[in-house]
Amino acid sequence: MTMSLTKVFAIFLLLVAFVPTVQAQRNETPNSIGIRLGDPLGVSYKRYLPANKALEFVLGSGVHGWYRSYYKNSFDHFSRYDGDRYLSHRVESTFTLLGRYLFHYNIPMDPPASEGTVEWYWGIGAMLRSAKVRYHYQENAPPQLVKNDTRNDITFGPEGIIGMEYTFEDIPLTLFGEVSLLIEIADRPGAVKFSGGTGARVNF
Template identity: 30%
Template sequence: MRPSFKHLFATLLCVLFFVSAHAQTYVISSSSGANIRKGPGTDQPVLAKIPQGSNVKVVERTNSNWVKVSYNSQTGYVASELVTEDKGRNSNNNNARNASASNGSNGRNNKASSQSSRSSSASSSSNKKMGIGLRFGDPAGITFKKYSGNTAWEINLGRSYRWGYRYDDRFYRYDRFDNRKLYDYKGHSAGPTTALQVHWLKHHDISGANGLQFYYGVGPQARFTNVHYRYKYDDREYYESFTDLDLGVDGVIGLEYTFKEVPFSIFLDANAFIEVFDAPGWIHGQSGIGVRYNF
C-alpha cells in the first residue's frame, strides 16, 4: 500500500518534537567562564566570553576536546572540559561558589570526566563518513550515503510505484502502432518498476536538537518498467514487449537523526520528481522513511 503523505509528514513532525523536547541543556562550569571560538582550537579567534553558570546548547561534539555550542544566538566552539550537563542547580550556583573550594573543584572535575567520556562515545557517530541501510516508501530498497562535512551524496535503488499510465493510450502513441485501423489493442501487463535516485544534499544542524539535521538537495532519477502488449494485426494476435523508461530530476527535503551511542541514523524525506523523458513536465510526489548503519 502506498504511504500517505499526510502520515509521513505527521511522523516527521513527531520525530522533530520528540528530539527537541529531549535535547539536553548544558552549563559553563569554569569559575573564569569560557571563550567561545570560531573553530575547535586555541588558535581560533574568540567570538565572545561566556560567564560561569550560563546555559548553552550543545550542537555537535567535534572530538573529545571541543564541542560546538549555541549561546545568545551565537554558535562556536568551547573546550569540552568547561561544559557540563545542567542538573537543574543553576539557581544555586551563587551559594555553591561560596562553599568549600576543594569540594567545588572535585565536583567540576567529576562532571568534566563524565562529559569527556560521553564526548568520546558520541564522536564516532558525529564523524560518520558513509552509511548503508534500508528505505521504505517510494522507492523501497537499498540506500547508500557518503558524507563530506555538511554535504553528502545519496543513492537509492529499489522498487517504485507505477503512476497510473494508461498503456492503452500509450500503445497508439508509438509510431508503428499509430494506425488504429491496422492495430487492435487487446490488453497489456506491466512488471515491477525499478527506480534509481542520485541526490546531492546539503545538511544543517537544528539548534537545540543534538543529533538532528534537516537537509535538501537535487539530483537525477531513472525509472524502468517492462510492459507486455497484446494486440491483433490482420486478424492474428501478437505479443510484444518494450521498456518504459522515465528520466527526470528530483528536488528533495528531509530530516535525519543520528544516535549518539550507536552507529545508526533514521531519516524521513519527500521529493518531487519532474520528468524530462518520456513525458516532459509531469510532476510526481515521492516519499520514504528508513534507517542506515554508519561507518
C-alpha cells in the same frame, strides 16, 4: 529487476550485524547504508561531506502499483499503438537508480534532544528508471486482433528532494523520511512525478 521487501530487510540485518557499535559522529562515521521503503524500494548509501553536505545513491525497484495510471497513459503516447484500443498492462520488472547532492541543516530542539540530533535537508539529483511493461490491446485495423506486446520503458530526469533525518547519539543508526519531485526529460518530456520514502541507515 524486482527487489522484494524480504530481501531488502535481510540486507539491512546483515549490515547491522557487521557494523561495529560506535558513537555516530559525522567525523567518525561519514558513511551510511541501509534500506529505503517507498518509491523506490531498495538500498540507500550516503556519504557525508564537509560543510554539511552529502552524496546519496539509491539502487532499487519501483513500486508497480503506484504507476498503474502512468503506464496506462503511456500507451497513448507510443506511435506504434496509434488507433489501437488499450485493454490492460502488467509491469514485469523495474530498476531504479538515484544520484543526489544534499545540503543538511541542524534543527535546534527545545528542550535539546538528549538521544540524538535532528536535521532537515534539501538537494538536487537525477533519476534513471527502466521498466519492462507488457501491454494487452486490440488493433484498430481489421480484423481487430487482440495482441500482447512488451516494451522497455526508460524514464530519466532531474529531481528535487526535501527531507528530515534523526541520528541516534549512542548507536550508529539514522532514520529518515523525504519527498521528491521529478521532471521527466525522457520518456515523456515535461511530465511531473511526486514520490516519497522513509527508511533507516547504519553509520560507519
